[in-house]
Amino acid sequence: MVLKPEIDSIGAAGADALQRGEFKLAESFFERYAAAAPGDRRGHFGLALARKELGDTDGAHIALDTLLRSNWVDLPALMLKGDLYLEKGDRAAAASFFGLALRHVPPGGAPNREAAERLRRAREFMDQYSREILDRIFVELSSAGYRKDQSSRRFTESVQILAGAGKRYVEEPLSFYFSGLPAIGFYPRQSFDWLEPLESQTDVISDEFMRAAADESIFVPYVRESEGRPTQYDKKLLNSSDWSALFLVDDGKVIEKNARLFPKTLSILEKTPLHRVDGHGPIILFSRLTPGTIIEPHTGFLNTRLICHLPIIAPAGCALRVGNETRDWKRGEAIVFNDSIEHEAWNKSDRDRVVLLFSVWRPELTAEERGLVSALMVSGFGFTHGGA
Known part of the structure; x- marks a missing residue:
């Protein structure tokens, strides 16, 4: 039986030999180490490193396979196999x-700079490989009539996930999850017969906004501290004018001094299925992002409502990502999305981006379900707004 101090000494000698580039000597030390301590990863991994440098690929695989049989998620071994x-x-x-x-x-990331670099290279390879596989799949599917710009968006996203070019996003509301609803990021326009009438009034809404926005004091930071509640957005935007809001209705409470400046806008929105809940909804505001501002990935508070954006000022370089899909804002073209799915937004232009933002009920909910959700929220359960 080889005692632990001797085993440690053999391991140290093997590591020194590797460091000096004496790979054959290192191999002999790690063979002895692995024989004396077959359950210790150090011997098998060192043996694999030495054999790789000696050009003995099969031998390196054997050593790594032995290691992975005892721990199938040993990251260095998996990376070396790759x-x-x-x-x-x-x-x-x-x-x-x-x-x-x-x-x-692991949640903490790579343990050192060398491991971080190896992971970075692996991610680069996987990104490139996934794109190649995706292109090949789409070429094959074209013979079955698939057209990326015309075929089912749901199918396209499913194939992207299959190829590793997309991620499976689910609803992750911070406060209330209503079971059984589909995890749709951007909703199709045909789901809402009120969208086109809303868009036709873009100039009317924009005129009211431009007049009101001449008074800068009417804007407040979108991310604000709230007594007795944690701040769940990026702290860089806390109390910042980089992401600001002109509230007409805040969690169901009409902001009278602002609302009286927007009689036509509020009248137009009366024709939409606003998410009305006493003390909790809807939210109606103009959301402003200054140039260079990024809203980091986050999710909203509940999945029983959707967020609608009607772009008022939409320079090139401004976009919204929801799940795997990214869309540019275009003036007068409304977007309806599920903010309980991870989303982020950015303004990479040299001008402000402004959208009219408001909340509507999920179309899948029945009248009874809307009533019950409202009763639950009013009962004192804590909810708040969210949007981008």
Whole structure:
């Protein structure tokens, strides 16, 4: 039986030999280490490193397979397996090991700079490989009549997820989750017969906004501290004018001094299914992002309402991502989205971006369900707004 101090000494000698580039000597030390301590990963991994440098790819795989049988998510072993397959030209096998490794990166990230660089390279490879696979799939599907710009958006996103070029996003409301609703990011226009009439009034709404916005004091930071509640947005935007709001209705409370400046806008919105709940909804506001502002990925508070944006000022370089899909804002073209799915927004232009933002009921909810959700919210359960 080899005692632990001797095993440690063998391991240190193997590591020193690796460092000096004496790979054959390192291999002999790590073979002894692995034989003396077969349950210790250090011997098997060191053996794999030495054999890789000696060009013994099969031997390196054997050592790594032994290690992975005891811990199938050993990240360095998975990464090294991926490297070995990539050197051999087997991109599919490399992707399988890199993909598994990237799915099991610990919450704290890589333990050191070298590991972080290896993970970065693996992500770059996976991004490129996923795009290649996706292109090949779409070429194959074209013979079955698939057209990316015309075929089912749901199917396209499913294929993107299959190829690793997209992520499976689910509803993650911060406060209340209503079970059984579909996880749709951007809603199709045909779901709402009130969209076109709303869009036709863009100039009317814009005129009221431009007159009111001449008074800068009418805007308040969108992300504000609230007594007895944590701030759940990016702290960089807390109390910042970079993301500001001109509230007409805030959580169901009419802001009279602002609302009287927008009689036509509020009249137009009366024709939409506003998310009306005493003390909780709707929210109606003009959301303003200054140049260079980024709203980091986040989710809203409940999945029983949707958020509608009617762009008023929409320079090129401003966009909204919901789940896997990103859309540019275009003046007068409304967007309706589910803010309980991860979303982010940015203004990469040199002008302000302004949208009229308001909340509406989910069309899937019955009248009874809307009434029950309202009763639950009014009963004292804590909700708040959200939007981008």
